[in-house]
Amino acid sequence: MKHALPVTREADFSAWYQSVIAEADMAEESGVRGCMVIRPWGYGIWERFQRLLDDRIKATGHENCYFPVFIPLSYFEQEASHVEGFAKEMAVVTHHRLIADGKGGLVPDPAAKLEEPLVVRPTSETVIGHAFARWVQSWRDLPVLINQWANVVRWEMRTRMFLRTAEFLWQEGHTAHATAEEARDETLKMLEVYRDFAENCVAVPVIAGEKPENERFPGAVGTWSIEAMMQDGKALQAGTSHFLGTNFAKAQNIRFQNAEGQLEYAQTTSWGVSTRMIGALIMVHGDDDGLRVPPRVAPWQVVIVPMLRDAPEDEALIAYCRELQQTLAAQSAFGEPVRALLDLKPVKSTTKRWGWVKKGAPIVIEVGGRDMASGNISVIRRDRLYRADGKLDSAIVARDGFAGEVAGLLADIQQTLFDQAKARLDANITPASDWSQVEAHFAEGAKNPGWLEVQWSRPTGAALDTVVERLKTLKLTLRNAPEGQAAADGACIFTGDAAVERVLVGRAY
């Protein structure tokens, strides 16, 4: 069977991924090392993420702010393990002016060298901590619950669009609390917001759990993540939530007078989701015909393509389609108006059809003269593109009844995409109880091995390093220890000691 993309998942998953991004016009190389241009279809998905996630962040009591893109170098010198984790990969501003080089070009002006270099934020704990120190004096000022939507920069050597880029977009929440218990609750509350967003908006099933010590955010006491499984069986960390304890509060002097009049350090948290989630969407839902966007996050949920012929009849056909577009836009799906586009670009209609299939618009409607004559439209569901006989599944239905069905159809597509991904996730997490099973499972050439769930004694320090090194020989990493898991009842697969919990291991992006 022929497909719309030049390469299949089976043939070369990595090439397929790049091909989806290119063919769906989501993003492209920018000419600036490691930075991408996010094109309207990719950015439109990000805007949907922003709207849905922002609503949830606000509903849990957080307010948005904005902090500077530049952070003075000295701020990074204050939290030792934080700088350790980030120092190696930051963009540094050293000059504030350019001058002519006398040869028709420009150079940084030596007379405009900054006394203290500025770092382009890789994350904002340090600069936000300084603000918290100003804002927090008394227990009455707590909690502080803020979030920002921003661009951040981490100088990555090997970049891959959406998954790892020098600049990326994200939201970063930062909070300060009076007690460790409250801060831990916040950390887990936002983890749950992320799980809900990933599963119910992006239709990406995830495992929420705590990362092991070696995978913690630099400076954190505990890091939790949501982990999604891609179609090649690899894990993608799609959101993280950190309990920072008093580590940053001590480095930045965030102190408050408690109700008894004593000075205490605040307990802080931070949590983020980025444009990386778009990478997860692609690798969870895409197929050999391109992207499939879950309706809740699709910039356009329904696209109407009139089969124009550059003839006088076109006018009536456009009017027929416009009526449909307007009727659909007046419907509500998932509590919002249906996003329906009438595509009138001067492009051949089959090119348009395949363009929207590759972009993954949930519903594509084609309308030709014959459809119009009989009051019909032809409806393609992106989640079920082909019939059993391999032909394109285009259903002829009455135009006037369709508006009443569209919300249900979109809900069904959303659910179908989630169910497919959930079945795959569930089928590909396998328990393993000794190391030889791990080796056999991840043997050379194993296609889509998924993840193993193993029991372990949660070693720390050097003992943990040994585990990490052993896993590395199979290109494996510890993902997380799922929340709400059954009690451990076996031996640690690494040390043979009594296990204290179950942890997932797998290959990862």
Next chain:
Amino acid sequence: MKHALPVTREADFSAWYQSVIAEADMAEESGVRGCMVIRPWGYGIWERFQRLLDDRIKATGHENCYFPVFIPLSYFEQEASHVEGFAKEMAVVTHHRLIADGKGGLVPDPAAKLEEPLVVRPTSETVIGHAFARWVQSWRDLPVLINQWANVVRWEMRTRMFLRTAEFLWQEGHTAHATAEEARDETLKMLEVYRDFAENCVAVPVIAGEKPENERFPGAVGTWSIEAMMQDGKALQAGTSHFLGTNFAKAQNIRFQNAEGQLEYAQTTSWGVSTRMIGALIMVHGDDDGLRVPPRVAPWQVVIVPMLRDAPEDEALIAYCRELQQTLAAQSAFGEPVRALLDLKPVKSTTKRWGWVKKGAPIVIEVGGRDMASGNISVIRRDRLYRADGKLDSAIVARDGFAGEVAGLLADIQQTLFDQAKARLDANITPASDWSQVEAHFAEGAKNPGWLEVQWSRPTGAALDTVVERLKTLKLTLRNAPEGQAAADGACIFTGDAAVERVLVGRAY
């Protein structure tokens, strides 16, 4: 009469401006030179701007994208007048890593010097032009209509919060068209979008018109602006729209094959509104008690303050207020749900009242035990804070009837703020027909002189430089030549030649 701010507009307008920002918790110095922290109340206003302006930008057919924050130095070398205009004030990234300096500090790693320095975008014409060159091949690819919401950096020597900061937030629209006529139409269409947004959303009346040659954007063929008048009579350029002709297209090789098969350069435009508009809002609507936010852009339109006493009766009072909050939130004003907050922070209620007055929430409702007993609430309108006798104007009304009135009340406040500002603008634009009038009008010590409207022959080049220098002696600048003005009928105030149009002159931010 005593007011909530420590300084009045009359006493010191500039100190008053800083005081509004501080007392309303809108923004603060960040510790990073020239960069501010935008706090939730300031950022909440920006989010309202974003939502309302973004809707208008999309309704006129534009799509959002995202381009890199870094621009290679060489891109700036391509458009000569553009680099001339921006080269002096840009943040330059020269290194991509920090290393320990051996003394417990960090320094840029000399081994990680970039081959080509990167400029933090001061505006994105150059990098977006490169993308347009890739995207545009044929007339069928035109027009390209895009916009981005982003942070930009211009290294300013003297900064002032919201008005002039090293980093600021904005939207920048960029379009490419097949003909000059279409690009000019686009430029003026977006100017009108800005006028509509400023007047109907921010309640800031503006004069839309073309900037004179010397005030054009670097590289533009024509620049239009909306100019707002602050309460000290100064002008603030609150949005600009540029017709770039083929200047950037030639520098960046944006060419297309026209319907006849010939290669042509595209005609481009760009247009932007920034966080500067928040400065306009403050200086147009603020009074000696703080900010007054027009309801359409207020993060909270109604704030309910229960007069709590740390007593058991508090519970019933909170329930009484919560019912009101929920009823109000179910109402619609300006086509959106009413944004009503129940303020339960552990702070004294008079402190809260004055806090919300200083923040400029359009309606503040106080509810005490006595109000509750009689089914009432006390309503303060921020646009009419005091009665004729100088006492706070707090109206006691029945709680249950209020929900039916709230939309009308908010609309009335919005209109009142606009009308006050419009009357001030109209009263302070004065025609002048010779230079001595200009000198007299702007004589030393003239309080709130507003703007003068003069007729001129629109000199260019050196003749224009002479005019600009002459105005400079009075600290004046040419603002714009209003759209839709009456035909010129006199002599040029500068050259004595026959005038061709009317132009506004004034002092400016």
